[in-house]
Amino acid sequence: MVGRALNTLKVVIIGAGPAGVRAAQTLVAAGVRPTVIDEGRRAGGQIYRRQPDNFTRSLETLYGTEASRAQGIHDTFDGLVDQIDYLPETLVWNISDGRVFAVSEKRETTIEYDALIICSGATDRLMPVKGWDMAGVYSLGGSQVALKSQAVSIGQRVIFMGTGPLLYLVASQYLKAGAGVVAVLDTSSFIKRVVAAPKLMSAPDALINGLKFTLALKAAGVPVLTGIRPLEITGDVESGVSGLIFETGAGEHREIKGDAVAMGYHLRPETQLADLTRCEFAFDEKSHLWYPKVDEDGRATTANVYLAGDGARILGARAAEVSGKLAALACLKDAGAPVLDNEIMALRQDMACWKRFATGLREAFPWPAEQAAKLPDETVVCRCEAITAGELRRTVNAMGAKEANRAKAFSRVGMGRCQGRYCALAGAEIIAAAAGIPVSEAGRLRGQAPVKPLPICIEDDEAAAAISTVRELTK
Amino acid sequence: MAPRFYRLAETGRKVVNLTLDGQPVAALEGDTLMVALLSAHGHLRRSEFGDGTRAGFCLMGACQDCWVWTEDGERLRSCSTAVSDGLNIRTNPPEVSWSDVL
Amino acid sequence: MSQSVNNQSDVIIIGGGLMGASAAFFLRQRNRSVTLLETGLIGQQASGVNFGNVRRQGRPLFQLPLAGRASPIWRNMNALLGEDVEYIQSGHMRVCYRERAELADSFETYAREARQYGLDLEILSGNALRQKFPFLGPDVYAGSYSATDGHANPRLAAPAFGRAAARLGANICENTEVVRAEKDGVDFRVTAKGGRVFKAPVLLVTAGAWGNALSEQFGEPVPLTPRGPNMSVTEPVPYTLMPTVGVSTPLEIETVYFRQIPRGNIIIGGSTRAASYPDIRRAYVKPENTLTQLREIRRLVPALGRLNIIRTWSGIEGYMPDSLPAMGPSGTTSGLYYAFGFSGSGFQVGPAVGDVMAELIDEGATTTPIEMYDIRRLKPVAV
Numbered sequence: 001m002v003g004r005a006l007n008t009l010k011v012v013i014i015g016a017g018p019a020g021v022r023a024a025q026t027l028v029a030a031g032v033r034p035t036v037i038d039e040g041r042r043a044g045g046q047i048y049r050r051q052p053d054n055f056t057r058s059l060e061t062l063y064g065t066e067a068s069r070a071q072g073i074h075d076t077f078d079g080l081v082d083q084i085d086y087l088p089e090t091l092v093w094n095i096s097d098g099r100v101f102a103v104s105e106k107r108e109t110t111i112e113y114d115a116l117i118i119c120s121g122a123t124d125r126l127m128p129v130k131g132w133d134m135a136g137v138y139s140l141g142g143s144q145v146a147l148k149s150q151a152v153s154i155g156q157r158v159i160f161m162g163t164g165p166l167l168y169l170v171a172s173q174y175l176k177a178g179a180g181v182v183a184v185l186d187t188s189s190f191i192k193r194v195v196a197a198p199k200l201m202s203a204p205d206a207l208i209n210g211l212k213f214t215l216a217l218k219a220a221g222v223p224v225l226t227g228i229r230p231l232e233i234t235g236d237v238e239s240g241v242s243g244l245i246f247e248t249g250a251g252e253h254r255e256i257k258g259d260a261v262a263m264g265y266h267l268r269p270e271t272q273l274a275d276l277t278r279c280e281f282a283f284d285e286k287s288h289l290w291y292p293k294v295d296e297d298g299r300a301t302t303a304n305v306y307l308a309g310d311g312a313r314i315l316g317a318r319a320a321e322v323s324g325k326l327a328a329l330a331c332l333k334d335a336g337a338p339v340l341d342n343e344i345m346a347l348r349q350d351m352a353c354w355k356r357f358a359t360g361l362r363e364a365f366p367w368p369a370e371q372a373a374k375l376p377d378e379t380v381v382c383r384c385e386a387i388t389a390g391e392l393r394r395t396v397n398a399m400g401a402k403e404a405n406r407a408k409a410f411s412r413v414g415m416g417r418c419q420g421r422y423c424a425l426a427g428a429e430i431i432a433a434a435a436g437i438p439v440s441e442a443g444r445l446r447g448q449a450p451v452k453p454l455p456i457c458i459e460d461d462e463a464a465a466a467i468s469t470v471r472e473l474t475k
Numbered sequence: 476m477a478p479r480f481y482r483l484a485e486t487g488r489k490v491v492n493l494t495l496d497g498q499p500v501a502a503l504e505g506d507t508l509m510v511a512l513l514s515a516h517g518h519l520r521r522s523e524f525g526d527g528t529r530a531g532f533c534l535m536g537a538c539q540d541c542w543v544w545t546e547d548g549e550r551l552r553s554c555s556t557a558v559s560d561g562l563n564i565r566t567n568p569p570e571v572s573w574s575d576v577l
Numbered sequence: 578m579s580q581s582v583n584n585q586s587d588v589i590i591i592g593g594g595l596m597g598a599s600a601a602f603f604l605r606q607r608n609r610s611v612t613l614l615e616t617g618l619i620g621q622q623a624s625g626v627n628f629g630n631v632r633r634q635g636r637p638l639f640q641l642p643l644a645g646r647a648s649p650i651w652r653n654m655n656a657l658l659g660e661d662v663e664y665i666q667s668g669h670m671r672v673c674y675r676e677r678a679e680l681a682d683s684f685e686t687y688a689r690e691a692r693q694y695g696l697d698l699e700i701l702s703g704n705a706l707r708q709k710f711p712f713l714g715p716d717v718y719a720g721s722y723s724a725t726d727g728h729a730n731p732r733l734a735a736p737a738f739g740r741a742a743a744r745l746g747a748n749i750c751e752n753t754e755v756v757r758a759e760k761d762g763v764d765f766r767v768t769a770k771g772g773r774v775f776k777a778p779v780l781l782v783t784a785g786a787w788g789n790a791l792s793e794q795f796g797e798p799v800p801l802t803p804r805g806p807n808m809s810v811t812e813p814v815p816y817t818l819m820p821t822v823g824v825s826t827p828l829e830i831e832t833v834y835f836r837q838i839p840r841g842n843i844i845i846g847g848s849t850r851a852a853s854y855p856d857i858r859r860a861y862v863k864p865e866n867t868l869t870q871l872r873e874i875r876r877l878v879p880a881l882g883r884l885n886i887i888r889t890w891s892g893i894e895g896y897m898p899d900s901l902p903a904m905g906p907s908g909t910t911s912g913l914y915y916a917f918g919f920s921g922s923g924f925q926v927g928p929a930v931g932d933v934m935a936e937l938i939d940e941g942a943t944t945t946p947i948e949m950y951d952i953r954r955l956k957p958v959a960v
């Protein structure tokens with residue numbers, strides 16, 4: 001793409017969250033007309049998700065302290081719409097040979113690119129617990145979506161369980177909206193937060209907000225317990241959740257009643273698209289996550305592929321904005337456009353600050369890897385295929401599968417509709433614990449297209465033409 | 476069965492009528508199909524593998540737990556489908572009628 | 578799997594796909610000591626990712642004895658191996674389209690001739706066809722139904738053979754890539770990456786699409802082209818499509834086939850195969866081939882258009898110019914045997930290939946005709 005006139009440069013951005021919006025803005029400012037593809041009906045991404053047009057709640061109600069940032073992203077995007085090619089409600093399902101394969105309304109759109117900026121965001125990170133396959137258990141992020149974009153609560157008496165800043169944020173948003181919050185149960189111990197405090201001070205306002213949420217919950221009389229371990233979500237396979245049994249930090253077993261559980265352990269990156277471009281990945285020992293390898297500015301190991309936002313590193317929404325700009329600048333620089341080095345330097349410094357803050361969060365709210373070994377055999381690990389921890393362990397012990405893809409082939413864990421999004425990370429921990437190996441050795445599930453289910457009735461002119469050409473030739 | 480979701484705000488919207496397992500369901504314009512169904516009912520479908528009812532999980536189009544069948548045998552991902560008047564949804568797959576070609 | 582300190586055995590097998598793993602099993606049944614060397618894990622390549630069709634019909638008539646030898650092994654495999662490989666005798670249906678009605682005549686001829694090999698086929702058209710298979714699209718003209726063919730789970734079959742062979746005492750060395758093989762007096766001397774050396778008077782090469790790298794070392798290079806067929810699988814839906822169905826057509830882009838498993842997923846294969854990459858042990862699905870495949874499956878079973886696919890994959894197949902394998906003794910070196918290059922239809926015959934090779938090695942001859950697969954028929958292409 002070097003030497004190409006910028007106004008002919010074909011850049012495709014996948015994702016219109018904070019990272020994608022800032023990347024688009026940066027490219028447009030340089031004279032590029034990028035194509036922005038997003039599966040959502042409206043731009044904004046995850047945190048700044050917009051409610052339907054006929055809803056009336058204020059930005060403050062929806063986004064709280066982040067209202068002005070949300071406004072900023074939405075306004076920026078709305079201002080760009082004429083200078084970009086925007087494809088909403090369009091899912092990128094595969095990437096191959098410099099082309100993005102996307103589907104919208106059951107029609108294929110294939111787009112060539114010179115450079116690709118993937119800003120695919122994150123989803124909740126989950127650790128199974130017995131009973132989490134029952135109706136009424138939702139991911140923490142899902143419980144927030146219910147409230148934010150639909151103004152509903154997932155139940156009348158909601159138990160929030162897991163760890164991470166989102167746990168307190170969503171519980172307090174529920175409380176404020178008038179929903180019933182039964183308890184907030186955090187698997188991380190309080191002392192971890194104290195130890196991580198200096199790193200969390202790199203974003204003091206975020207830290208203070210976090211403290212405020214906890215105080216608000218406590219002031220409302222919601223029990224907030226730390227250092228717990230969930231044992232079982234109770235209920236009935238027909239009628240769904242009725243409560244949760246857990247072990248307190250002091251080791252007692254307790255049961256609380258509720259008709260919904262919102263659970264999550266911070267986030268995991270959406271990396272299938274990066275994988276499909278054949279990027280290399282590396283294991284991050286500290287978070288137990290596999291990340292695509294990127295350089296400081298977001299260049300992936302595959303030429304002309306750039307990664308930004310939570311899909312590249314879980315660093316939060318504000319860092320996503322910064323990394324989106326950086327990735328776009330890296331792309332412009334590689335295309336031979338004049339890019340100011342001090343602009344890049346300043347953005348890199350911002351990123352360093354967010355990285356330090358994210359390290360603090362990770363240390364304060366660690367992924368409870370140790371739970372995997374303790375899950376009872378009858379716990380469902382793969383919700384899609386209803387495969388239990390016992391079945392997964394059997395493939396390790398009796399069939400010798402000590403690697404995630406191998407265990408998937410034998411057990412089906414990761415073979416369901418969600419493509420392993422919700423079971424793969426915990427599955428790897430279970431495999432590692434059963435095999436007595438470090439989780440890095442259990443590896444990661446290779447990404448496979450389609451990124452999400454693809455309708456068989458998809459219409460594609462190219463495919464139709466290819467088939468009729470061959471038929472004509474042989475007549 | 477008791478509903479699973481409870482409305483907290485935005486209740487003044489226009490009513491949209493749909494059917495779930497033959498019963499009428501009144502939803503609101505702007506609802507996702509999932510919210511419409513679960514504001515009236517406890518689940519969306521049954522797990523194919525016998526471990527009970529399911530009511531979605533992620534609400535953001537990632538887990539694929541919320542696919543429902545229409546009476547005509549179409550598949551819809553309920554958390555990312557907007558409701559529309561007259562939708563006829565089933566929590567169990569309809570009898571396959573193979574001669575009923577698309 | 579067990580690692581023996583002793584690197585000497587009666588037979589060394591290079592390549593742990595279905596061919597190598599079943600050969601190891603049957604050689605152990607014949608009390609031959611066996612070392613099986615595999616670059617990766619048993620059954621991780623073509624044998625582990627294929628479509629899973631266990632069909633005899635449609636194969637060249639001269640291959641039916643081999644295919645027929647495989648049938649009872651498939652039927653008894655769970656008992657034989659002590660594990661469930663999910664084999665189902667679901668029936669297999671081969672159909673042609675109206676615009677190629679002449680193929681229906683060839684189905685008739687094939688059915689007549691195949692009967693002599695013990696393969697019973699029923700030709701169906703018109704109402705009989707629609708009644709039995711109401712899901713087939715209007716373009717489908719006629720079909721040939723084999724009630725005794727079926728399908729199995731490829732992810733399980735070869736590994737199950739490997740484990741059963743290990744239980745019988747085979748020395749199975751995974752993560753062991755052979756880089757050199759030579760004959761050193763009486764024994765073959767086989768060197769793995771990292772320097773480990775194995776010795777045996779008999780060497781069997783079952784290295785799939787990688788076979789040429791070994792046969793070449795014995796002066797028998799072969800023209801193997803690596804390709805990768807496209808596979809897709811749907812979400813689970815109620816189990817109603819019993820038989821495996823495949824379209825017979827001379828146009829690769831039009832080929833399409835499917836099978837449903839009792840859990841409900843429908844596995845779809847077919848349309849233009851892409852290149853595949855033995856050197857990096859990967860095969861990628863080209864999205865454009867998925868799109869033509871989905872178009873063609875709608876033609877075969879229009880109602881499938883309502884479903885979604887949730888995953889696609891491919892695998893590495895090695896094709897000879899005549900699509901037949903190299904199977905039998907070497908033409909240059911005594912004690913050396915080959916069974917590789919099985920192209921797109923090696924899964925069904927796999928267990929029989931292992932059985933025949935074990936017989937050949939053990940007894941010096943086999944009752945199943947295999948002369949047509951002799952490696953000497955193949956001339957390497959000049960590059």
Ligand SMILES: Cc1cc2nc3c(=O)[nH]c(=O)nc-3n(C[C@H](O)[C@H](O)[C@H](O)COP(=O)(O)OP(=O)(O)OC[C@H]3O[C@@H](n4cnc5c(N)ncnc54)[C@H](O)[C@@H]3O)c2cc1C
Pocket residue numbers: 014015016017018019020037038039040044045046047048090091092093119120121122123124140141142144145166169267270273308309310311315316317318320451535
């Ligand atoms: C459920 C959830 C709730 C969160 N809530 C908060 C919060 O309240 N506060 C907070 O600080 N942080 C929150 N976070 C974290 C926050 O979302 C991120 O830090 C921030 O949104 C990251 O921005 P991004 O641009 O990287 O990705 P996102 O904002 O997630 O945007 C990614 C976009 O990419 C699109 N996309 C992905 N894959 C494809 C594809 N294949 N085809 C087409 N489009 C695609 C998505 O539709 C999405 O719009 C939350 C995260 C999640 C998952």
Ligand SMILES: Cc1cc2nc3c(=O)[nH]c(=O)nc-3n(C[C@H](O)[C@H](O)[C@H](O)COP(=O)(O)OP(=O)(O)OC[C@H]3O[C@@H](n4cnc5c(N)ncnc54)[C@H](O)[C@@H]3O)c2cc1C
Pocket residue numbers: 591592593594595596597614615616617618619620621622623624625626627628629630631632753754755756783784785786787788805806807808890891892893894916917918919920921922923924925926927
């Ligand atoms: C996608 C796909 C669909 C198919 N569908 C069907 C079907 O429906 N029905 C059917 O009958 N057939 C089908 N086939 C074909 C069938 O899978 C193959 O013909 C068969 O599995 C070949 O078995 P194999 O053991 O020869 O090869 P493989 O399974 O490829 O095994 C060869 C092994 O040798 C190992 N190896 C290679 N070189 C070395 C070395 N130097 N040292 C150590 N190890 C080495 C490799 O790692 C590999 O594991 C399909 C194939 C593919 C790829």
Ligand code: FES
Pocket residue numbers: 531532533534535536537538539540541542552553554555
């Ligand atoms: S609830 Fe997860 S995809 Fe709809």
